[in-house]
Amino acid sequence: MQAGSNTTIKSVSTKNPDKGIRGFLKKCKEQQALLWMTIPFVIWVVIFKYLPVWGWSMAFQNYKPALSFSEQEWVGFKHFIFLFTDDRFLGVLRNTLAQSLINLVLGFVTAITLAVLINELSNMKFKRVVQTISYLPHFLSWVVAAALVSSVLSIDGIINEILMGLGFINEEILWLGVGEYFWGILGAAETWKNVGWNAIIYLAAISMVDQEQYEAAKIDGASRIQRIFHITIPGMKSVIIVLLIMNIGYILESGFEPQYLLGNGQNVEYSENIDVFVIKYGISMFNFSLATAAGMFKTVISFVFLIAANSLSKKMGQGGLY
Amino acid sequence: MFKRKKKPGFMRTKEDIIFDTSNIIFMIILCVLMLYPFLNQVALSVNDATDSVRGGIYLWPREFTWHNYEHVFDKAAIYQAIFISVLRTIIGAGVGLFCTAMVAYAIAQPKFMFKRSITIIFIMTMYFNGGLIPTFLLMRDLQLIGSFWVYILPTLISAFNLIIMRSFIEGLPTSIFESARIDGAGDFRIFFKIVLPLSLPVLATVALFVAVFQWNQWFDVFLYNSSQEHLTTLQYELMKILQNSSTTSSGDMASAFANSSDGGGNMVTPKSIQATMTIVASVPIIMVYPFLQRYFVKGMTLGAVK
Numbered sequence: 001m002q003a004g005s006n007t008t009i010k011s012v013s014t015k016n017p018d019k020g021i022r023g024f025l026k027k028c029k030e031q032q033a034l035l036w037m038t039i040p041f042v043i044w045v046v047i048f049k050y051l052p053v054w055g056w057s058m059a060f061q062n063y064k065p066a067l068s069f070s071e072q073e074w075v076g077f078k079h080f081i082f083l084f085t086d087d088r089f090l091g092v093l094r095n096t097l098a099q100s101l102i103n104l105v106l107g108f109v110t111a112i113t114l115a116v117l118i119n120e121l122s123n124m125k126f127k128r129v130v131q132t133i134s135y136l137p138h139f140l141s142w143v144v145a146a147a148l149v150s151s152v153l154s155i156d157g158i159i160n161e162i163l164m165g166l167g168f169i170n171e172e173i174l175w176l177g178v179g180e181y182f183w184g185i186l187g188a189a190e191t192w193k194n195v196g197w198n199a200i201i202y203l204a205a206i207s208m209v210d211q212e213q214y215e216a217a218k219i220d221g222a223s224r225i226q227r228i229f230h231i232t233i234p235g236m237k238s239v240i241i242v243l244l245i246m247n248i249g250y251i252l253e254s255g256f257e258p259q260y261l262l263g264n265g266q267n268v269e270y271s272e273n274i275d276v277f278v279i280k281y282g283i284s285m286f287n288f289s290l291a292t293a294a295g296m297f298k299t300v301i302s303f304v305f306l307i308a309a310n311s312l313s314k315k316m317g318q319g320g321l322y
Numbered sequence: 323m324f325k326r327k328k329k330p331g332f333m334r335t336k337e338d339i340i341f342d343t344s345n346i347i348f349m350i351i352l353c354v355l356m357l358y359p360f361l362n363q364v365a366l367s368v369n370d371a372t373d374s375v376r377g378g379i380y381l382w383p384r385e386f387t388w389h390n391y392e393h394v395f396d397k398a399a400i401y402q403a404i405f406i407s408v409l410r411t412i413i414g415a416g417v418g419l420f421c422t423a424m425v426a427y428a429i430a431q432p433k434f435m436f437k438r439s440i441t442i443i444f445i446m447t448m449y450f451n452g453g454l455i456p457t458f459l460l461m462r463d464l465q466l467i468g469s470f471w472v473y474i475l476p477t478l479i480s481a482f483n484l485i486i487m488r489s490f491i492e493g494l495p496t497s498i499f500e501s502a503r504i505d506g507a508g509d510f511r512i513f514f515k516i517v518l519p520l521s522l523p524v525l526a527t528v529a530l531f532v533a534v535f536q537w538n539q540w541f542d543v544f545l546y547n548s549s550q551e552h553l554t555t556l557q558y559e560l561m562k563i564l565q566n567s568s569t570t571s572s573g574d575m576a577s578a579f580a581n582s583s584d585g586g587g588n589m590v591t592p593k594s595i596q597a598t599m600t601i602v603a604s605v606p607i608i609m610v611y612p613f614l615q616r617y618f619v620k621g622m623t624l625g626a627v628k
Contacts, residue, residue, distance in 0.1 A: 027435050028435070031433075031434060031435060031509075033508050033509035033510050034428045034431060034434050034509055035436075036510075037424045037425065037427065037428040037509065037510075037513070038424075038425055038428045038429070038436065038440055041421060041424075041425050041478075041479060042440060042443060044475075044478060044479070045443055045444060045447060045479070046443075047460075047464075048460070048475065048476050048478075049447040049451065049452070050447075050452075051452070051460060052451065052452020052453065052456035052457045052459075052460050053450070053451075053452045053456070054452075054456070055452050055453070055455065055456020055457075055459055055460070056452070056453075056456065058455065058456065065459075114352075117345055117348060117349070118349075120341070120342075120345055121345065121346070121349065122342070126346070126349070129353075130349045130352070130353060132612055132615060133352075133353045133356050133357060134352065134353075134356055135611070135615055135618075136356055136357070136360070136608070136611065137356060139534055139538075139607045139608075139611045140360075140538070140604050140607060141537070141538030141539075141540065141557050141603070141604070142538070142540075143538075143540050143557045143558075143560050143561045143564065143603065144538075144557075144560065144600050144603055144604045146564060147363070147560060147563075147564050147596055147599075147600045148359035148360060148363065148600065149359070150564065150567075151359065151362070151363065151366075151593075151596070151597070152358075152359050152362075156377045158358070158362065158380070161377075192355065192356070196356070200619055223337055224337060224338060224341045225341075257541070261561065261564060261565075275454075278453065278454050278455070279454065282454055282455045282458070283454070283458070283545065288455050288459075291454065291455050292453060292455045292456060295453030295454055295455065296453060298453075299450050299451065299453060302449075302450070303449055303450050306449050
């Protein structure tokens with residue numbers, strides 16, 4: 001930001017005989033239409049996106065909504081110390097990491113596999129139908145998705161019926177009522193919802209692969225599987241690396257909608273992640289300070305991870321996000 | 323590198339046939355997995371509720387009835403929820419689109435003095451936020467709680483959509499701008515008369531992103547307006563049904579919630595109401611997305627390539 005305005009001022013002063021503040025004002029006048037177009041929204045972004053960061057001060061207070069800022073009691077790192085000695089929060093942290101890791105691995109493997117297999121379809125019409133159907137769940141809200149998941153997994157749902165019919169289980173399982181299953185259910189639900197959508201970007205990468213490579217490999221007698229592993233997947237390599245690095249940056253962002261909507265008293269030990277914890281402590285129990293401390297911890301760590309991931313991506317010559 | 327086979331060439335080998343067949347079978351299974359949960363709800367929503375309790379409804383209703391829909395649409399609250407859902411989708415997409423396009427136009431101008439700094443100010447918002455509680459308190463201080471505008475204002479411009487639009491506008495031929503400027507057109511005139519008409523594909527993409535986002539939102543209703551019945555949305559109503567049925571014993575007849583009968587003795591159950599509401603809340607999306615998905619895909623790849 002700083003560097004940006006410096007360079008613009010510099011370029012002003014080299015082009016413009018008027019220097020310093022006068023040149024700046026002249027430029028403002030010249031570009032007043034562009035300023036009118038952006039200034040209201042810069043004010044908007046500052047108020048709605050930057051101002052709330054000020055609220056992080058609550059994490060260091062015993063915040064009471066009725067008191068003004070100067071009347072709040074400052075408590076230092078008390079809430080953070082409480083969080084990291086609290087068994088419940090440590091469990092929440094474990095859930096967050098486990099859920100993200102499962103989503104990360106599952107998300108990559110399934111989307112790449114799907115993209116490769118869709119690419120191998122030769123009938124264009126069938127290909128388009130498959131793709132269209134595979135995007136569908138992505139456009140549904142998580143509320144609808146959660147309703148579908150809970151219906152499929154209910155006592156009389158299709159999953160229980162199939163497993164009973166095949167003789168894998170002897171009595172119906174209340175899938176969402178057993179905490180140990182939650183991570184798997186979440187991973188499956190996320191995959192179901194997003195695999196088709198996530199495959200788009202890999203399909204775009206595959207379409208950039210030089211078709212002559214396939215022809216040459218074919219003449220050399222390479223099998224379908226060999227062509228996939230030696231041409232298609234290497235062709236996606238750079239996209240895979242960039243997305244992988246970026247997703248590692250989002251490791252504490254495991255989402256909150258499915259966890260909140262599918263979570264219940266029976267699976268809370270496995271479903272509750274940081275975001276759900278913040279909602280429960282903040283909105284339901286009005287413990288604003290503790291909830292803010294947890295949210296702040298998440299945001300700060302994520303930010304550090306993202307910066308690291310971005311510079312790693314740049315170092316590897318893949319180009320960063322910004 | 324590769325082993326040379328005896329029969330090189332472009333004919334379908336045995337391996338090809340096995341591969342293609344299993345691939346097609348896999349894709350069919352995949353499509354069934356994607357569609358089944360939804361189609362099952364469709365079947366449940368048009369099947370008699372008491373009959374559904376017996377189980378065994380998969381893709382086709384056993385005792386067809388519109389009664390579940392009649393029951394859902396019998397309540398005045400549903401019309402209010404539909405109204406607010408539609409309103410926030412239209413206003414959110416319209417206003418959001420306009421504001422995003424305007425900022426995108428400005429930061430796409432190479433000579434604009436704050437081009438870089440404004441871009442960075444917006445992009446930064448992709449990577450951090452104040453978090454739930456501070457945002458909630460801000461909305462309270464701005465007196466947006468209990469108002470319709472809390473659905474629109476906080477998500478007015480998304481950095482992602484802004485970048486998509488900026489890339490598109492930067493790709494427009496600069497000669498058009500130059501000649502318009504020589505003719506004496508100002509930035510507002512260029513924006514309205516030239517850029518907006520030329521940007522229709524990207525405008526459609528972003529409008530759809532915002533519209534789907536707005537239609538699917540439930541959390542802001544829950545957070546800010548859960549006590550305002552006149553500002554409820556379809557997604558939030560479905561969410562309440564879902565939360566209720568997961569706390570009671572998984573949607574059987576025993577749970578009293580939503581069980582009711584009218585004069586004709588027709589029963590509805592939480593399960594059938596949930597199925598019906600699921601369909602009502604997702605039908606607009608299902609109807610439009612097959613026609614509009616190419617715009618989404620375009621936006622997705624545009625945003626990724628940047």
